[in-house]
Amino acid sequence: MIRKPVVLITGAGGEIGHGLIEHLTTHGDRAVITLDVNPLEPALASRVQREFTGSILDASLLERIMSEFEIDAVYHLAALLSTRSEFTPVTAHQVNVEGTLSLLEFAQREAESHGRPVTFLYPSSIAAYGLPSVDEKRRAGRVDEDAYNTPSTMYGCNKLYCEQLGRYYARFYKQLSATPQAGKVDFRCVRFPGLISAATVPSGGTSDFAPEMIHAAAKGEPYACFVRPDTRIPFMAMPDGVEALLALAAAPRERLTRTAYNLAAFNPSADEVYRQVLAAFPSASITWQTDEKRQGIVDSWPEDVDDSAARRDWGFAPKYGFERAFQEYLIPRIRERYRR
Numbered sequence: 001m002i003r004k005p006v007v008l009i010t011g012a013g014g015e016i017g018h019g020l021i022e023h024l025t026t027h028g029d030r031a032v033i034t035l036d037v038n039p040l041e042p043a044l045a046s047r048v049q050r051e052f053t054g055s056i057l058d059a060s061l062l063e064r065i066m067s068e069f070e071i072d073a074v075y076h077l078a079a080l081l082s083t084r085s086e087f088t089p090v091t092a093h094q095v096n097v098e099g100t101l102s103l104l105e106f107a108q109r110e111a112e113s114h115g116r117p118v119t120f121l122y123p124s125s126i127a128a129y130g131l132p133s134v135d136e137k138r139r140a141g142r143v144d145e146d147a148y149n150t151p152s153t154m155y156g157c158n159k160l161y162c163e164q165l166g167r168y169y170a171r172f173y174k175q176l177s178a179t180p181q182a183g184k185v186d187f188r189c190v191r192f193p194g195l196i197s198a199a200t201v202p203s204g205g206t207s208d209f210a211p212e213m214i215h216a217a218a219k220g221e222p223y224a225c226f227v228r229p230d231t232r233i234p235f236m237a238m239p240d241g242v243e244a245l246l247a248l249a250a251a252p253r254e255r256l257t258r259t260a261y262n263l264a265a266f267n268p269s270a271d272e273v274y275r276q277v278l279a280a281f282p283s284a285s286i287t288w289q290t291d292e293k294r295q296g297i298v299d300s301w302p303e304d305v306d307d308s309a310a311r312r313d314w315g316f317a318p319k320y321g322f323e324r325a326f327q328e329y330l331i332p333r334i335r336e337r338y339r340r
């Protein structure tokens with residue numbers, strides 16, 4: 001039987017998966033197959049070659065996928081985000097760490113079977129950082145990838161460890177075996193800031209206050225923002241997030257000097273987001289109701305990140321700054337979305 005070369009996206013029904021499926025099925029040169037615990041929306045499902053509904057922890061499902069398809073690239077997006085992970089840390093560890101381990105092993109076996117490296121794209125997060133206090137956060141400003149790697153959330157610990165797992169598979173896998181085994185998984189990772197999409201509303205994250213505020217205003221629903229107005233973390237418009245994953249996937253291996261790359265686009269305070277939202281939707285009803293515990297998580301994330309390595313190594317250049325993200329992407333697309 002001839003197995004067809006394809007790209008696998010896990011967690012494909014989530015926020016990043018939407019844009020990625022649209023792009024890869026329009027411009028990509030290989031068919032896309034997906035794995036998600038929930039069925040895809042019909043519009044997305046119709047674009048992919050095959051949709052598997054199930055868990056990344058289901059070993060027999062992964063075996064089935066492997067028996068039918070020759071996987072050249074994996075975009076491993078499935079994860080439990082930071083707020084949800086704090087309520088169920090053991091499940092978070094299972095999904096975020098054990099799930100990633102099983103996908104890395106899957107990619108290793110795929111590569112061994114078809115004889116080419118499997119490109120493995122992994123979205124890590126600003127949650128991999130843990131700054132000890134708001135004062136230190138302000139002092140630190142733009143942090144580079146190697147500073148403050150002391151996350152305070154289960155999700156952040158999971159992400160940081162999986163960056164290291166990916167590095168292990170790419171460089172040291174079974175280093176004591178007689179024949180070299182490493183390098184078959186070509187692991188590449190970005191640390192995403194908070195992502196804001198016009199097409200989807202996030203769930204279970206702690207950077208969700210910005211996208212929630214915008215979508216609620218567009219729907220004419222009241223919104224109580226759960227962080228203080230002066231809260232500042234980096235954000236990025238979803239099209240730039242998808243572009244970044246694709247650009248990193250396409251970069252020549254020899255150009256890559258790091259395992260995990262910071263990405264930055266803009267870093268407004270919650271109040272600056274509020275002002276943009278109000279300018280677009282003057283009758284929006286937005287109040288401030290700080291949830292001290294979630295605030296503590298956002299306070300432990302940097303107010304900005306240094307993304308010079310991504311710019312230098314693989315030409316990362318986000319299209320959307322703060323104003324442009326709102327004027328040319330978020331506001332028109334979100335208005336359109338809720339008008340229908």
Ligand code: AKB
Binds near residue numbers: 083125205
């Ligand atoms: C979350 O809030 O958990 C995510 C993230 C910053 O990775 N959006």
